[in-house]
Amino acid sequence: ETGVTQTPRHLVMGMTNKKSLKCEQHLGHNAMYWYKQSAKKPLELMFVYSLEERVENNSVPSRFSPECPNSSHLFLHLHTLQPEDSALYLCASSQDHDTFTRNTIYFGEGSWLTVV
Amino acid sequence: AQSVAQPEDQVNVAEGNPLTVKCTYSVSGNPYLFWYVQYPNRGLQFLLKYITGDNLVKGSYGFEAEFNKSQTSFHLKKPSALVSDSALYFCAVLQGNTPLVFGKGTRLSVIA
Numbered sequence: 614e615t616g617v618t619q620t621p622r623h624l625v626m627g628m629t630n631k632k633s634l635k636c637e638q639h640l641g642h643n644a645m646y647w648y649k650q651s652a653k654k655p656l657e658l659m660f661v662y663s664l665e666e667r668v669e670n671n672s673v674p675s676r677f678s679p680e681c682p683n684s685s686h687l688f689l690h691l692h693t694l695q696p697e698d699s700a701l702y703l704c705a706s707s708q709d710h711d712t713f714t715r716n717t718i719y720f721g722e723g724s725w726l727t728v729v
Numbered sequence: 730a731q732s733v734a735q736p737e738d739q740v741n742v743a744e745g746n747p748l749t750v751k752c753t754y755s756v757s758g759n760p761y762l763f764w765y766v767q768y769p770n771r772g773l774q775f776l777l778k779y780i781t782g783d784n785l786v787k788g789s790y791g792f793e794a795e796f797n798k799s800q801t802s803f804h805l806k807k808p809s810a811l812v813s814d815s816a817l818y819f820c821a822v823l824q825g826n827t828p829l830v831f832g833k834g835t836r837l838s839v840i841a
Contacts, residue, residue: 723772
């Protein structure tokens, strides 16, 4: 167990659906991340939150909407997705987002998303 | 811009033999280097990292990595591979106040 829990582990949704991915970390960390992992592509950083404030948004389409109500929880709201959005979505956390502290990032098990 | 390359998509090794998974990086200053492993249907697990100090870093599950500044490499090694080491391995680099950059991953297959 890494201390980062993601639900659901698997999700199948239609292109007109609205769904959400949930992430919870039990490590007392201040920073949380969403990554997208697609086959044969590098991990893509989507969003970074530090102390509930978004500090990084890597040109992610608006059909992905993050929410960080507190430093332990992170959501990814999904709306009108495309089949090419099918991927493994990984949540992660670290002590701080400030990388000068060289913090290790700890990942959850991921949520497998299939858009049909 | 910082980047990391894993030149091999796939590495095959017989059980009991030494294994090496290659990683090279490109940064303009001092890098901080990481290795993660991803087992099937799981998230990424931290293996080891190099920040400063001894160039040989020891990590989880008997893995180690050697930082080579002149060759800008950070290859992952293990003296004796196990079938259970079969997984996807990611090298990552960090520099300054920028997000961690991951390589594309190398799939390691250890054959009994």
